[in-house]
Amino acid sequence: MNKLEIREILKYLPHRFPFLLIDRVLSYEAGKNILAMKNVAVNEPYFQGHFPGNPVMPGVMILESLAQAAAILSFLSQKRESTQNLLYYFVGIDRARFKRPVVPGDQLILDVSIARQVRGIAKFVGVATVDSAVVTEAELLCTIKEE
Numbered sequence: 001m002n003k004l005e006i007r008e009i010l011k012y013l014p015h016r017f018p019f020l021l022i023d024r025v026l027s028y029e030a031g032k033n034i035l036a037m038k039n040v041a042v043n044e045p046y047f048q049g050h051f052p053g054n055p056v057m058p059g060v061m062i063l064e065s066l067a068q069a070a071a072i073l074s075f076l077s078q079k080r081e082s083t084q085n086l087l088y089y090f091v092g093i094d095r096a097r098f099k100r101p102v103v104p105g106d107q108l109i110l111d112v113s114i115a116r117q118v119r120g121i122a123k124f125v126g127v128a129t130v131d132s133a134v135v136t137e138a139e140l141l142c143t144i145k146e147e
Helices: 006-012 057-079
Strands: 023-027 032-037 086-098 109-116 121-130 133-146
Touching: 006 023, 006 057, 023 057, 023 121, 032 057, 057 086, 057 109, 057 121, 057 133
Parallel strands: none
Antiparallel strands: 023 032, 032 109, 086 133, 109 121, 121 133
16 A cells, blocks of 8 residues: 655645645645645644634635645656646545544545546545544646646
8 A cells, every 4th residue: 555654645635834735644645645634733823713612624725635646646646746847736626525523633634536637637526534434525627737
């Protein structure tokens, strides 16, 4: 089973704190799927305002977590790393559904599979769970751009 720790993840994502949303890759099969993890901590910057006294992880941050997992999968599948000139862009989303809130202390498990690739655009199916319960699901469209 293929795994990645944080030092290896940093090779595939240009994101850094506070926008790095993947803590570990639990498993992956290049060209197929990835299972990653995000530990949701109470000191995440967005919890100061979303919502004071009742912190909830914004849905867009969960979607971004899924997109970051998709980016890692794409780079692993192409045997490439992210660089200043080579970035992965989140270009669209379909069928996003939010089933329950994600709160501090939750461990978000991100399961992303490649559905298809056409003309440089990849479509992924992503499912985020907490304690085996689905919290978010969506179809993501992403592309790699060399600048």
